[in-house]
Amino acid sequence: MSAYGRVRLEGGGKTVAMLARNRMITTRLAIPTTVLTFDSSPSYAAVRDGLLERGDLAPGMQLLNTYEWYRDTARPETGEDVEAGERGGGGRLVDLAHLEPVDTPHPDGSVHRTEYLDEAGTVVARDYRRHDGSVYVRIAQDAPRAQLVDPDGVVVRSFPGVPAWRRHWLRTLVRQQHTSGHTSGQTVVVTDTDTVLRELWQVEADVRFVHVLHEVHVQMTGEPPASAPIRPSLQPVLDQLERLDRLVVLSEVQRDDVVVRLPPVLRDRVVVLPLDTETAPPLDAKGVPATVAPRARAGFVMLGRLTPVKAVHEAVEVFALVVAHRPEARLDVYGEGPLRPELEQLITQRGLANHVRLRGFDETARDRLHEATAYVLTSSKETFGLAALEALGRGCPVVAYDVPYAPARIHDGVDGFRVPPGDRQAMAERIITMIDDPDLVQRMSEASHAAARRYEPARVAEEWRTLLAGL
Template identity: 30%
Template structure:
């Protein structure tokens, strides 16, 4: 495998919280492990969330599955502001708070207010506000023009520190941005030696997911309008890249590179002889877990001892539990909530089920394939269509009878299940660190070799 370019590498994410963000957090953690696997020394993770520092550290350690050798450096914007606000105060301008806006105070350990953040309620575009951020100091209060200026001040400081540490004022810095919101805010970052590589985690299209479908929301619309500002964009599947190129045009630096997955666990002897079906996803509308619950009675009618185990949490948990009871399947459908033992559940289940109406990549499908777990999913863009292959059965979107029949066939035919299990493991080889690493390294080499796009 080629060596990575001589540069510092930053990974930007709003937060890293597997219990809240499911597959997104897993993908960010996987990106950090990918950087380490290709030879990047101590990639730096930057987070921008306000919260308890100890809880944040626990979440990050959990997402990274521990970091005993200190191979990944981690920093948080607000922890650094609280620890030493003087650098931010010096970058702020004269001004005051907006009297019509509520503010959230960020305080130091002594209870003194250090920064006050505008609270923009019920607005998905809160990050674009230019409402002043207030910075407190011994000489009074100063302001920054919204979160864009706040983030820019911190990133400029971080990059300057990295260059000072390397003794090179022109050292290349590669910023891997995992969040569209952050990407919008840094798209105009002008530094000839900074390169921005933006990753994508989900479909840009509303359901039904066709190339001509409407965009999911204005956030996607704005972000797609910024494609020429990023030095590279990493799409999780070739088909999503193709659809974007067809509709919005090609851009230098586009690449289809999946998020790699870790090897699966070896199942215990005769584990696949059971009739357990497993789902792993957040309990949100996109995943349509209600569809799985609604079709489950027809599976149980044909396979009476079948059990559906659903791992993951989210805002629909109570509604889904009510649906389970209404459908009379509380004895065979179980909501387990968030769990760090999903891989063990995959190793002892017979089939993996995905009823999403659209996807980006769907890391849980990749983990299922790596565990030798046959996948049954709707044939939706983009992840199932690109990566299930011979390792499962894809059913026409909305065909719940087809899903029930596919599940029944796999649960009742041990030979077919074993054969598909082997094909699932073969299919998962496309998603290993080794398979992804060389392509990712060459992308980084190309990005550093080209002039910055901003």
């Protein structure tokens, strides 16, 4: 199982990586996988259909959501296991007729949720409803509590908060797996966010936890990563690492910086398992691309959300320097995010409207990697850089700020360029070099394909097989 907070069709790199990992395990290792989500969005049917249509969900993969699962369950299973703070059933839901109800519709035309507001307009409680209008869970806001309810309005289980309800759901799914015979051994839950891990690892069930660390583990204070302060959300994980079966990092360099902080007895729990990417076009027996199309002369690309950590404004400033000397240069940025208005304003201020284009979210954006001159990476921090890896797999060289830890897999001058973080002039000079030397770009393209072979799904899948077998 993968426990993930929320899945969207327009999800970012972490969502893409999580789905790709489950797809790889299911299709290459013949191990069925289930993705668990916990948000209250009513649109998971549409999300599931969209993921199936574009191939992100393969046969043998399930996408389950807490709210959707209980909405479709006529009578929730409570089981006999009760976590500390939980209470058994008994009694009916308290009548909230004195509060103002506000309904949110479900895409199927029924009521998805009813919010109850007090006189000040504050939400006091939320009822989530089945197709027939009956309440399946009430979540109180003033004293955090979740109550499971049967179709007759009888409370069958009370939890001290939503995380406890989520753990109850996980226990229920694990119990059902074992009862049905769908698993012959222990259940492995892979988490990708610190918050989900901290909520679930208290579960009292036969579960092994593997946590994948997608982010840089330290605060970016300017200190070396081996000594910089740990991110607050990750500190509890490292402090209680004995509760975790494996901590997966995405590069050897990051592993070395993490284990130096751990007691020797726990260091073997930190393992390196890279993300995977398909090489396209396929390589021949000698590792040489069967066909490599000529790359654009001055067309560069970025993929990622428009957020501070991606630092797209750095790329805009770099291209202001590039365009002053090579006016034919173009940068296409694919992705959406909260910084779009600021970036649009910056592009206009720099006179780059015809040179830097914000293309928004586009499912086909990765196809541009087949033809772009290079991929531009100006992030302030990256653990692996999925989009950069996908670029290499499509023969697209990468020019990047040398921040921890993603650019470490880029061989400077071979399959791309690495420049000091924030050195806009140096990056502009490398981009101009690529514009002026198509032969260099072509050699880098061929080298990119070769570098990406290390991350082909067949190889990474075997590493996951070894990890899972060793739990």
